[in-house]
Amino acid sequence: MRLIRGLYNLNKNTELSKGCVLTIGNFDGVHIGHQHILQRLNQQAKQLNVPSVVMLFEPHPREFFAQKFAKSDQNITASAPARLMRLRDKLHYLKQQQIDFVLCLRFNEKFASLQPQDFISQLLVEKLKVKYLSIGDDFRFGQARQGNFETLQQAGKTFNFIVEDSQSHCFEEQRVSSTLIREALHKDNLHLVEQLLGKPYSIRGRVVHGKKLGRTINFPTANIMLDRFVVPIHGVYAVKVNLNGQQLQGIANVGNRPTINGTNALLEVHIFDFNQMIYGQSIEVIFVKKIRSEIKFESFEALKKQIEQDVVTVRHYFQ
Ligand SMILES: Cc1cc2nc3c(=O)[nH]c(=O)nc-3n(C[C@H](O)[C@H](O)[C@H](O)COP(=O)(O)O)c2cc1C
Numbered sequence: 001m002r003l004i005r006g007l008y009n010l011n012k013n014t015e016l017s018k019g020c021v022l023t024i025g026n027f028d029g030v031h032i033g034h035q036h037i038l039q040r041l042n043q044q045a046k047q048l049n050v051p052s053v054v055m056l057f058e059p060h061p062r063e064f065f066a067q068k069f070a071k072s073d074q075n076i077t078a079s080a081p082a083r084l085m086r087l088r089d090k091l092h093y094l095k096q097q098q099i100d101f102v103l104c105l106r107f108n109e110k111f112a113s114l115q116p117q118d119f120i121s122q123l124l125v126e127k128l129k130v131k132y133l134s135i136g137d138d139f140r141f142g143q144a145r146q147g148n149f150e151t152l153q154q155a156g157k158t159f160n161f162i163v164e165d166s167q168s169h170c171f172e173e174q175r176v177s178s179t180l181i182r183e184a185l186h187k188d189n190l191h192l193v194e195q196l197l198g199k200p201y202s203i204r205g206r207v208v209h210g211k212k213l214g215r216t217i218n219f220p221t222a223n224i225m226l227d228r229f230v231v232p233i234h235g236v237y238a239v240k241v242n243l244n245g246q247q248l249q250g251i252a253n254v255g256n257r258p259t260i261n262g263t264n265a266l267l268e269v270h271i272f273d274f275n276q277m278i279y280g281q282s283i284e285v286i287f288v289k290k291i292r293s294e295i296k297f298e299s300f301e302a303l304k305k306q307i308e309q310d311v312v313t314v315r316h317y318f319q
């Protein structure tokens with residue numbers, strides 16, 4: 001899979017010169033609904049003998065508009081939903097789905113105000129030479145969200161490309177969506193989350209240095225920075241850790257660490273029966289079961305006692 005960032009870099013890929021099959025969306029979570037769409041897209045790619053392309057936007061359009069409204073009127077508390085995953089994780093799963101190209105476009109004022117017809121003629125027809133487009137029937141695009149599914153169907157007839165409704169996928173009679181998964185995470189129903197995602201919920205990242213306090217209480221924790229990523233989970237979890245092809249067990253905390261007056265959100269994992277320096281290495285933390293919420297303890301000593309208990313709980317759970 002190849003990642004193309006920005007339209008400028010599109011022309012450099014000769015493989016795309018004979019056209020493509022395309023789908024457009026945020027693909028937050030790359031859940032089982034998305035997977036159905038991507039499988040169908042790949043089928044069409046094979047049939048038409050062109051590469052498959054996923055077009056996505058950074059920031060997500062809802063994040064862009066939320067920020068824009070927040071700036072223009074301080075009284076409006078606009079907010080976009082927390083993402084299920086960062087771009088790096090999304091790309092990992094899109095690669096697993098054997099997508100040929102991901103086209104990641106910056107969603108800005110200029111893009112938001114494109115006329116629907118320009119989006120179609122300049123982007124879909126001229127640049128991408130789309131042969132087949134899979135899109136939800138609620139998709140809106142272009143200035144003031146004027147473009148819709150019918151606009152694209154009409155354009156398909158004019159410019160000779162197929163437009164297909166990507167259709168909702170249901171799980172136990174509920175439409176699978178990123179919102180449904182966020183709700184299940186909120187209720188700590190990690191089992192349902194796994195069923196909807198088609199894989200367990202996890203976060204990948206590089207281990208960074210922290211305050212070096214963990215080792216003083218015999219609970220060294222590998223820290224993953226979450227930066228601007230507003231995580232949809234919070235608290236203490238039984239986890240599995242993938243590190244260099246090995247799967248280990250451990251316990252993790254996602255939060256601000258109020259006991260030590262932490263300010264930024266962090267993912268910290270103490271790996272069981274493990275004693276190696278792994279700073280700078282990439283790990284994947286798989287969330288298996290929520291143990292408790294994060295608490296502000298009176299002292300670091302009290303926190304240590306609680307973590308000791310948590311470890312007993314998690315070890316017992318894994319047994
Ligand atoms: C299993 C576990 C549970 C934790 N629970 C809390 C908590 O409830 N409240 C809190 O303030 N910090 C909690 N922490 C975070 C600790 O404050 C943090 O790991 C410790 O300060 C070490 O930080 P360092 O890695 O920067 O040295 C928890 C950490 C772990 C590993």
Ligand SMILES: Nc1ncnc2c1ncn2[C@@H]1O[C@H](COP(=O)(O)OP(=O)(O)O)[C@@H](O)[C@H]1O
Binds near residue numbers: 208210221273275
């Ligand atoms: N069992 C373990 N679990 C997690 N990290 C460990 C473990 N044993 C050693 N380490 C190493 O120690 C580091 C964490 O120690 P800690 O004192 O918490 O420092 P920091 O504040 O930098 O995270 C990890 O980044 C890792 O390199």
